[in-house]
Amino acid sequence: MQRATPQEFSRVLSSMCTEPHPAARAAAEEFLATNPGDPATYETVADLEREAVSTLGEIAGHPEAAGYITSGGTEANLQAMRIARDRGMHGGAAGDPATNGRANIVAPASVHFSFQKAAAVLGLELRTAPLGDEYRADPEVMAELVDSDTVAVVGVAGSTEYGRIDPIPAITDLAREAGVLCHVDAAWGGFHLPFTDHDWQFGHADIDTLTIDPHKLGQAAVPAGGLLARSSSLLNELAIDTPYLESASQASLTGTRSGAGVASAAAAMDELWPDGYREQAERSQANADWLAAAFDERGYDVVEPELPLVAADLPESEFDALREVGWRIARTATGDLRVVCMPHVTRETLRRFVTDLDRVE
Numbered sequence: 001m002q003r004a005t006p007q008e009f010s011r012v013l014s015s016m017c018t019e020p021h022p023a024a025r026a027a028a029e030e031f032l033a034t035n036p037g038d039p040a041t042y043e044t045v046a047d048l049e050r051e052a053v054s055t056l057g058e059i060a061g062h063p064e065a066a067g068y069i070t071s072g073g074t075e076a077n078l079q080a081m082r083i084a085r086d087r088g089m090h091g092g093a094a095g096d097p098a099t100n101g102r103a104n105i106v107a108p109a110s111v112h113f114s115f116q117k118a119a120a121v122l123g124l125e126l127r128t129a130p131l132g133d134e135y136r137a138d139p140e141v142m143a144e145l146v147d148s149d150t151v152a153v154v155g156v157a158g159s160t161e162y163g164r165i166d167p168i169p170a171i172t173d174l175a176r177e178a179g180v181l182c183h184v185d186a187a188w189g190g191f192h193l194p195f196t197d198h199d200w201q202f203g204h205a206d207i208d209t210l211t212i213d214p215h216k217l218g219q220a221a222v223p224a225g226g227l228l229a230r231s232s233s234l235l236n237e238l239a240i241d242t243p244y245l246e247s248a249s250q251a252s253l254t255g256t257r258s259g260a261g262v263a264s265a266a267a268a269m270d271e272l273w274p275d276g277y278r279e280q281a282e283r284s285q286a287n288a289d290w291l292a293a294a295f296d297e298r299g300y301d302v303v304e305p306e307l308p309l310v311a312a313d314l315p316e317s318e319f320d321a322l323r324e325v326g327w328r329i330a331r332t333a334t335g336d337l338r339v340v341c342m343p344h345v346t347r348e349t350l351r352r353f354v355t356d357l358d359r360v361e
């Protein structure tokens, strides 16, 4: 069986990572030994982080957003839930959730498994609501799970399994009515969505915190996730005093952080926002539509790709045979094949994949 080496992306169809843009790769190498966790010492990388956060804010429709470059979507989601919990603790709806263990997060069933980790670490209960039509969140069903111990309501803008965008304005309404934090997970979709007409941005809806990861569709090097908050006071819920460092406080979860990730995120966005990302979004979506049509012509059930992610009902024997000839592919929890049309997945790659599919059918 062939393996994907770190440099070999040509058969990887299951990943949400991709080859970094050349400018991102160069910036990562240049800043390998710097630590944005100590911004007063490493000033250049701290400037790059401010620049990266400001561009992320622009992409998400709120250029004034506060935030930082995280180790990935998991950290961003966890930190957002921590803000929600601690706001509750400071006189919000949930009394003292950190210690009584009753506080909860309400999310759709499609939410990424990082929320299970966040709930476990933070001592919160994760309540997931069954999905409505087309693998999207159903805000009315979510509303039934909200109670006086809820500290956050979560929506997904680009779900991991099917690339679906939840009805974000209805989810923000639900959060507002309950008086709790509204978080949107756009870890994967965030760099594609500006080129669609979905209402997922800070500017369109009353979102408090947002995850948007440069190391996924942003074409930055790993590790570079993104946490944004509507205001710096919200982000400052996370700040810890750091008395012996030159800088006085730190909001990030990790202490020493990757300057490579931060610098590569800034470089990728400087290079690609907006035109490069738009072109890539168009190319990837066209590839996803092409692949969906190819599955459909062959009689497979296909989940229409709302974002560049195609799911199809492929028999297990064919799935296994395709893996055997070297394709790195994955399945959803219900057994559908999932192909993520990342920037490294070209039309030529997909043609070769479909040729192999015809051989194993």
Ligand code: 0PR
Binding pocket: 014, 015, 016, 017, 071, 072, 073, 074, 075, 077, 112, 114, 156, 158, 159, 160, 185, 186, 187, 188, 213, 225
């Ligand atoms: N939120 C969403 C919507 C995600 O899809 C993911 C990861 C996360 C949060 C967590 O992000 P980090 O992994 O950066 O912490 N989604 C992919 C997944 O779990 C991650 C992935 C990436 C998987 C590359 C495989 C791979 O090769 O499927």
